[in-house]
Structure formats: C-alpha cells, structure tokens
Amino acid sequence: MRVSWAKLLALSYIYEASQGSPVxxxxxxxxxxxxxDLxxxxxxxxxxxxxxxxxxQPVYINTGTSAGISLSLLESFRTEWLTSFDWNREQEDLNKFNHYTAVIEGLKVHFIHETSKAKDAIPLLLVHGWPGSFLEFAPVINELTKEATTTTGKKVSFDVVVASIPGFAFSSAPxxxxxxxxxxxxxxxxxxxVLCYDTYATFGTDxxxxxxYSMYYQFNTxxxxxxxxxxxxxxxTSDQLAAENITLSSLEEFEQAEATEWNNSGEGYxxxxTTKANTIGLALYDNPVGQLAWIGEKFVNWSDPNAGQSPSVLTHNQILRSVSLYYLTExxxxxxxxxxxxxxxxxSxxxxxxTDxxxxxxxxxxxxxxxxxxxxAKTGNLVLYTNHESGGHFPGLDNPPALLEDLREIATYWS
Structure with a gap:
C-alpha cells in the first residue's frame, strides 16, 4: 500500500488548530x-x-590513446564547451523533472521523483555510480513512468526515484x-x-x-x-571460470576479454x-578542463565504440553536461x-x-x-539474465531502449 507523500508534505505545514486539540x-x-540554478x-x-x-609539441609526448585521453580529443571537447555547449539550456531541460531534497541522518539528499498515472505502478529507485550522476538516467525516467508491457504481455509502469549519492551533485558530503x-x-x-512506499524495486550501476545490492541484502522485506x-x-578470471567449468558463448568470450584487458590496464584511477583521494580531488577541484580529462576519458573508454549513434545518446554534449554538473556543484x-x-x-x-x-x-x-x-546467481535469486550486443558502462546513455526493456521485466516477477 502506498501513502501519498505529497499529501504528507502538505500536512507538514498545518499548525495548531485555533480550537480543540492542537494539530x-x-x-x-x-x-x-x-x-x-547554477x-x-x-x-x-x-x-x-x-x-x-x-x-x-615538443612538450606533449603523444603515446597513444592507451595512455588515456588524447590531446586532440581533449582540445575538441574544450572547443565544443566554449562554443556550442549551453549550461542554461541544459539546466532548463533538467528542471523539467520534479526535483526534491530531504534531510536524512543529517544529510541533505537530492532526488528526482516522477510518478506514473497508473495506480499499480512499481516504485523503482535508480542508483548511479562514478563518474556518473542522476544525469545518466535522464533519457529513461519519463519513459519508465508510462504504461508499457513486458515480453509476457503484463502491463507495467513505475514511480521513478533517482537519488544522488551523498557527496555527488546536490546531495551533501557524508x-x-x-x-x-x-x-x-x-x-x-x-x-x-520519506516517500512512504511499503515495497520497491531498485537498479544500480557501478x-x-x-x-x-546492499539494500537488497539488508532490507529484504x-x-x-x-x-x-x-x-x-x-x-x-578466466582461470576461475575454467575451474568451475563455466563455458562462455562467443559474445561472453568477447566480454570476458574486454573485462580482463580493463583489469590489466584500466584501473589506475x-x-x-582508493589510496590518494584527497590528492586527485584537490588537484582537480577548481580545474574544469582537468576534470574533463579525468572524467571524460572514462565516458569515452567505458562506452560502446559507436557512442552517439543510435541507440546510444552518449554524445560529447552529454559528457560535457556531466562534467559541468561535477564542476558547478563543486x-x-x-x-x-x-x-x-x-x-x-x-x-573478492x-x-x-x-532473500527470495x-x-x-x-x-x-x-x-x-x-x-x-x-x-x-551466486549473489541472489537470479530469475533473468539478458546480454546485449551493444552498450557499455552507462546503459541509460549507451543503450536506453535496452535498459528500459530490461527494467520493465521487473513486473514479470513482481508480487
């Protein structure tokens, strides 16, 4: 059963009644x-x-893209930032969502809350990672609130909550x-x-x-x-998979190879x-181009090579929007x-x-x-596993239609 939190918010402004018992x-x-408003x-x-x-040149030594973001790409991003990117336009677009803050355990928590018109909508919390933010779910929020059908023909829609992790965007630092x-x-x-949902579903990335997963583990009711x-x-590792006699399809072999390469060469950041967060944090704190190099490289290298081409919406503008949010919210x-x-x-x-x-x-x-x-399957009650031929680390931007379809399948198993 869901209680109208909007009604509770309205009631919070009722003060003592003039007659009878105080209310x-x-x-x-x-x-x-x-x-x-930034x-x-x-x-x-x-x-x-x-x-x-x-x-x-000769100050810059070009050692190739395997060493990180290239100078030419960074220059291209910088030019676009100065000539065609418009934060005020992006801000106006973001304010079309219903944003809120609440104070929980002394922390200001920022979140978007978009509700469905359907009475049986499933509450769904979307949780971002780093270097993401609530922005990475913007392409799917409104679509999730619309009534659709699962692959089995079951009707589904969601009340969507997208919360900013403490220390990110408009949520206060923990x-x-x-x-x-x-x-x-x-x-x-x-x-x-706060929102008065008895039960809910959640999705997390990074x-x-x-x-x-911690919510799934701790709060199984x-x-x-x-x-x-x-x-x-x-x-x-490949050796661990072999030891457990886990065989892979050709797509899975490709994904395993990509993950192994990233583990060998992509974890410097x-x-x-993990060890010197203050050093990198303070070094880039007031340096938007530095943040662009550090964050932009992850968006580029962790995404589908066809980024920006349908179904991906991960354009340079999207990356600049994300970096701008980091810089402007400090x-x-x-x-x-x-x-x-x-x-x-x-x-490990x-x-x-x-939980069931x-x-x-x-x-x-x-x-x-x-x-x-x-x-x-070692981590929970796995009921559905879907593997997609396109998309990368930021599915809400890399492949929004696939993420939408997969999230809607929650309704097939919801009770």
Whole structure:
C-alpha cells in the first residue's frame, strides 16, 4: 500500500488548530521541492576553461590513446564547451523533472521523483555510480513512468526515484567512514519513510550496484526486486571460470576479454582514488578542463565504440553536461572519496543475499566488468539474465531502449 507523500508534505505545514486539540504534523525529513540554478557559477567555469593552456609539441609526448585521453580529443571537447555547449539550456531541460531534497541522518539528499498515472505502478529507485550522476538516467525516467508491457504481455509502469549519492551533485558530503551500506540505509529510509512506499524495486550501476545490492541484502522485506548491470564483486578470471567449468558463448568470450584487458590496464584511477583521494580531488577541484580529462576519458573508454549513434545518446554534449554538473556543484573532491571510504567496496568473496526477491541482470557488450549467469546467481535469486550486443558502462546513455526493456521485466516477477 502506498501513502501519498505529497499529501504528507502538505500536512507538514498545518499548525495548531485555533480550537480543540492542537494539530501539528512535523515534516521530520524537511522534504521540499528543489530547483537547479547554477547559472551564477557558469562565468567562472568558462573563464577557467578559456584560461587553461594545453600543451603543444615538443612538450606533449603523444603515446597513444592507451595512455588515456588524447590531446586532440581533449582540445575538441574544450572547443565544443566554449562554443556550442549551453549550461542554461541544459539546466532548463533538467528542471523539467520534479526535483526534491530531504534531510536524512543529517544529510541533505537530492532526488528526482516522477510518478506514473497508473495506480499499480512499481516504485523503482535508480542508483548511479562514478563518474556518473542522476544525469545518466535522464533519457529513461519519463519513459519508465508510462504504461508499457513486458515480453509476457503484463502491463507495467513505475514511480521513478533517482537519488544522488551523498557527496555527488546536490546531495551533501557524508561524514568520515561513510560506506555504501550507510548510503543503502539512507536510501531505504528515503523510499519507505520519506516517500512512504511499503515495497520497491531498485537498479544500480557501478558503485550504485554496491548500494542497490546492499539494500537488497539488508532490507529484504522492502526491496522486493533488484536489477543490476554490474556487481560489487571482483569478476572471475578466466582461470576461475575454467575451474568451475563455466563455458562462455562467443559474445561472453568477447566480454570476458574486454573485462580482463580493463583489469590489466584500466584501473589506475581506481588505485589513485582508493589510496590518494584527497590528492586527485584537490588537484582537480577548481580545474574544469582537468576534470574533463579525468572524467571524460572514462565516458569515452567505458562506452560502446559507436557512442552517439543510435541507440546510444552518449554524445560529447552529454559528457560535457556531466562534467559541468561535477564542476558547478563543486562535488568532484567529495565524489572520489567514495573510493577511499570503501576500499573493499568490490569484494573478492561472494555472498548470497538471504532473500527470495528476484534478481535481474543486464550485461552490455562493452561494459568494463563481466559476470556470466552462473556467477551472478551466486549473489541472489537470479530469475533473468539478458546480454546485449551493444552498450557499455552507462546503459541509460549507451543503450536506453535496452535498459528500459530490461527494467520493465521487473513486473514479470513482481508480487
């Protein structure tokens, strides 16, 4: 049963009645609408971008794209940022969503809440990772609220909640020693106590997979379905797969090879942010071009090579929008601390959640991590595993139609 949280918000402004018993409903979580307005910070960002000098030969040694983002690509991004990107236009577009903030355990938590017109809509929490944000789900939010059908013909729509992880975007930075389990607890409070949903489903990607899985693990009476495209466990090596007699299809062999290569050459940032988060956080805090190089490289290298071509909507403008949000909300330094505070956030030892709630998994060909069905099944009640020939680490941008279709399948197993 769902209680109208909007009605509760309205009641929170009722004060003592003039006659009879006092009537006072406190807005315990300080729930209020939120409007994005970062325009006053844009001139400084543009000045910083203009004032940043990039190297030229012979200072710059071009060692190829395997060493990170290329100078030519960074220059192209920088030119687009200064000439055609318009934050005010992006901000206007983002404000079409219903944004809110609530204070939970002393933290201001920012979230989008878009409801369906259907009475039996399934509450669905979407959780981003790094270097993502609520932006990576923007292409699918409204579509998820519309009534559609599953592959079995069952009607489905969602009440969609997209929350910003503490330390990201408009959510306040968490205290020291804050873990993904803490964020899971806060997000569960958001769904159950603030928005008054008795049960809900959740989807997580990247670090969001760890948060969503922790919710699935900790709160098995309220989390009644989990969908993931990433696991908070280290992927199996090829030797481990062979030891367990797990055979792979040709697509899975490609994905395993990609994940192995990323593990060998793509985790330098992970080591830096896990061990020296303050160094990189402070070095790039007031450097938009530096943040573009650091974050943009991940968007480019972790995505489908055909990024920006249908079904992908991951254009340069989308990447600039994400980097601008990081810079304008001044959250880069607090976002990377997530790694330092969760050094074991991706575990070597697999655990299985004690729940009968269904687990659905979506694999995308160019994601940086790969887990075949037999491995995913070690973590929960796996009921559906779907593997896609396109898409990468940011499915809401890399392949929105596939993510939509997979999330809608939650309804097939929802009860």
């Amino acid at each position: 006072q409903v406190r807005n315990e979580y300080q729930l209020q609408p939120f409007h994005i 325009s006053s910070r844009v001139p400084r960002m543009l000045d910083q971008i203009k004032g940043t000098q990039l190297p030229a 205290p020291v020693n804050w873990t993904v389990a803490d964020t899971a607890r806060v997000f569960n409070t958001l769904l159950t106590n 670090w969001g997979s760890g948060i969503a 309220t989390v009644r379905a989990l969908s993931l495209d990433f696991l908070p466990f280290h992927p199996y 992970f080591v830096e942010q 959250c880069f330094a607090s976002s990377v601390v997530l790694y330092q505070q969760n050094p074991n956030g991706f575990a 030892v697999y655990t299985k959640a004690n 709630a269904p687990l659905l998994y979506s694999a995308f060909k160019y994601n940086v991590g790969f887990w075949p069905p037999a491995v995913v």
